[in-house]
Amino acid sequence: MDTSHVSALEEKHRGLETRLRDEMNRPAPDNSRIQALKKQKLRIKEEIAHH
Template sequence: MESTHVAALQAKHHGLEQRLRDEMNRPAPDNVAIQAIKKQKLQIKQEIAAN
């Protein structure tokens, strides 16, 4: 069960990475959105490391 949870977190982290890349490649990136995505990624990374 733990590995399923970790796999789900990794998938979510990957999705956030894609959103971050998409946002940064826009002609006028939204810095607030970028910071929010980075914060979510960090929280997920910490949760993965805790498991």
């Protein structure tokens, strides 16, 4: 297992979580952007699980 790759994926996942939280806290959240961020998070989570 390449731990540096997994660490990088986990860091990216955390960054997406922050962006998602920021978008959801805006006065007028962009639902399409929220959905796109959620999909990116899911793909990363699945890739982490496969390692």
